[in-house]
Amino acid sequence: MKKVLITGASGFIGSFLVEEGLKQGFQVYAGIRKSSSRAYLQDPGIVFIEFDFSTREKVLETLAQCKAENIRFQYIVHNAGLTKAQKKEDFYNVNCRNTIHFIEALIQADMVPEKFIFVSSLAAFGPGNPDTGEPVRHTHEPKPIELYGKSKLEAERYITSLKDFPWLIVRPTGVYGPKEKDYFVFFQTINRGMEPYIGFRKQTLTFIYVRDLVRLIFIAMTSSFIHKAWFVSDGKEYPSEQFAEITKRALGKKTIRFTVPLFLVKTIATVGERVAGLWGNIPTLNKDKYNVLKSTNWRCEVEPLEQDFGFKAEYDLEKGVQEALDWYKKEKWL
Numbered sequence: 001m002k003k004v005l006i007t008g009a010s011g012f013i014g015s016f017l018v019e020e021g022l023k024q025g026f027q028v029y030a031g032i033r034k035s036s037s038r039a040y041l042q043d044p045g046i047v048f049i050e051f052d053f054s055t056r057e058k059v060l061e062t063l064a065q066c067k068a069e070n071i072r073f074q075y076i077v078h079n080a081g082l083t084k085a086q087k088k089e090d091f092y093n094v095n096c097r098n099t100i101h102f103i104e105a106l107i108q109a110d111m112v113p114e115k116f117i118f119v120s121s122l123a124a125f126g127p128g129n130p131d132t133g134e135p136v137r138h139t140h141e142p143k144p145i146e147l148y149g150k151s152k153l154e155a156e157r158y159i160t161s162l163k164d165f166p167w168l169i170v171r172p173t174g175v176y177g178p179k180e181k182d183y184f185v186f187f188q189t190i191n192r193g194m195e196p197y198i199g200f201r202k203q204t205l206t207f208i209y210v211r212d213l214v215r216l217i218f219i220a221m222t223s224s225f226i227h228k229a230w231f232v233s234d235g236k237e238y239p240s241e242q243f244a245e246i247t248k249r250a251l252g253k254k255t256i257r258f259t260v261p262l263f264l265v266k267t268i269a270t271v272g273e274r275v276a277g278l279w280g281n282i283p284t285l286n287k288d289k290y291n292v293l294k295s296t297n298w299r300c301e302v303e304p305l306e307q308d309f310g311f312k313a314e315y316d317l318e319k320g321v322q323e324a325l326d327w328y329k330k331e332k333w334l
């Protein structure tokens with residue numbers, strides 16, 4: 001049985017990665033923290049390993065225990081990451097420094113797997129050109145517009161500098177599905193009869209349903225590719241109104257539509273950041289978030305997924321939103 005270690009296993013995408021690994025007959029090791037919830041990791045076949053990535057030495061201690069128990073991972077999906085942070089430095093520490101500690105420790109402990117797949121983000125490259133509407137491509141110069149994307153890009157730069165390390169990188173666009181908490185806020189808002197928009201310019205969004213993403217990650221991981229990165233979306237483009245339309249239809253709701261002007265969002269973000277900054281914190285609506293909200297082109301290239309793997313998403317937004325909403329209702333989130 002091949003062994004796969006999935007870090008960030010307790011989170012939204014991580015728990016689906018674990019499920020997919022078990023479904024495909026891998027021995028699945030769930031990399032979690034002491035404090036992590038195991039609520040979505042109930043399968044008795046899962047083996048838990050507690051990692052602390054904050055120093056290379058701490059990772060080495062855990063790897064030494066693995067070695068002592070004769071555990072060698074053929075595959076590692078490094079999915080642990082921060083998408084929201086209270087302090088600015090947390091993004092860099094978790095998304096970049098921890099990744100470096102992890103890889104350095106794997107090399108030092110002589111536990112380099114056959115394949116190490118890093119879950120980055122489209123945010124590492126930032127949005128596409130708003131004027132041409134061209135999708136973000138791997139040949140483009142990365143231009144992340146917020147600290148999250150910058151920290152993912154820094155990690156990518158370290159990883160791609162490694163010539164003898166078997167890395168792969170996936171850069172998903174917005175991921176949605178059961179258990180997810182950010183798009184859920186939008187679903188909740190629509191469910192309450194409100195349909196908010198930010199700014200008057202049309203936005204083009206892209207998405208990937210979580211089950212398609214984890215399927216793709218396993219395809220890439222077990223492929224013969226090394227030293228390659230892919231953007232991941234379902235291959236379609238959605239005007240922001242269409243996201244709302246699909247959600248309204250699935251929920252059977254009528255809504256009141258309103259637009260918050262960009263200047264107002266910017267003012268709230270700037271003032272909020274100054275005030276919270278006095279304590280070294282980042283408010284939920286901050287200047288980075290404003291930059292993301294005002295970006296209009298979130299297209300990314302997906303042709304390489306089809307060329308390299310013949311990959312086609314099984315879920316478009318309509319099908320994925322319906323399945324996600326069914327789950328939220330079943331679990332009484334909605």
Ligand SMILES: NC(=O)c1ccc[n+]([C@@H]2O[C@H](COP(=O)([O-])OP(=O)(O)OC[C@H]3O[C@@H](n4cnc5c(N)ncnc54)[C@H](OP(=O)(O)O)[C@@H]3O)[C@@H](O)[C@H]2O)c1
Pocket residue numbers: 007008009010011012013014032033035036037053079080081082083094098119120121122171172173174175176
């Ligand atoms: N969701 C998206 O739309 C999206 C899009 C592109 C890329 N991604 C990437 O996908 C990955 C998973 O994201 P997600 O949406 O599933 O987020 P999530 O639900 O917040 O899960 C994040 C996971 O990372 C773990 N983690 C956070 N800080 C850590 C630390 N200091 N040390 C060890 N583990 C830590 C969390 O552990 P705890 O449970 O202990 O907190 C959790 O298991 C991230 O790398 C994210 O950047 C997400």
